[in-house]
Amino acid sequence: SFRFTLAIIKPDIFVKQPNNVKSIIEKIESRFIIHTSKQINLSIQDAEQFYHDHREKFFYERLISFMTRGPILPMVLEYKNNDQNNDTIKNWRDFIGPTHREKAKTMNCLRGEYGTSDTRNSFHGSGSEEEAKKEIVFFFPKFDFNNPKSN
Ligand code: CMP
Numbered sequence: 001s002f003r004f005t006l007a008i009i010k011p012d013i014f015v016k017q018p019n020n021v022k023s024i025i026e027k028i029e030s031r032f033i034i035h036t037s038k039q040i041n042l043s044i045q046d047a048e049q050f051y052h053d054h055r056e057k058f059f060y061e062r063l064i065s066f067m068t069r070g071p072i073l074p075m076v077l078e079y080k081n082n083d084q085n086n087d088t089i090k091n092w093r094d095f096i097g098p099t100h101r102e103k104a105k106t107m108n109c110l111r112g113e114y115g116t117s118d119t120r121n122s123f124h125g126s127g128s129e130e131e132a133k134k135e136i137v138f139f140f141p142k143f144d145f146n147n148p149k150s151n
Helices: 011-016 018-031 044-050 060-067 088-096 101-105 110-114 129-139
Strands: 005-009 032-037 073-079 123-125
Touching: 005 018, 005 088, 005 129, 011 018, 011 060, 018 032, 018 073, 018 088, 018 110, 032 088, 044 060, 044 129, 073 088, 088 110, 088 123, 088 129, 101 110, 110 123
Parallel strands: none
Antiparallel strands: 005 073, 005 123, 032 073
16 A cells, blocks of 8 residues: 555546536545646657556557647645555545446446546556656656655
């Protein structure tokens, strides 16, 4: 379990559903602290670096062109709860739901509500503690893991 995760609101939201950004952020804030965030446009090189582990996948080209077609909002999240095993990675992944649209649609989750295809699935969440650390540093090199409130 890890205290933080790297979440992203993907370009399909900003390009096709800009009116939903505000209510999505409110939903996120009902359960997570957003320690830091910034709206940016990924370059192709940034996207290729971020998704390096997917470079052999059949959907890689689609993924890179999708992630560079509009703004994204990366955020460092922390799950709001009081117990000691604050597993933000799992809680965020449960909150967004599964990658694949057909499955997500059957569940109460953000991807089920906003996602429109297996590529345009609206949200990202780190898959492990190692990934979360790497991805947080990728977008927020100055993030202070020991004193997040200062960010
Ligand atoms: P995510 O699981 O966050 O990271 C990999 C991304 O690749 C995924 O979200 C989708 O945006 C995309 N992706 C995953 N599976 C497929 C697929 N079968 N077809 C197209 N895109 C996919």
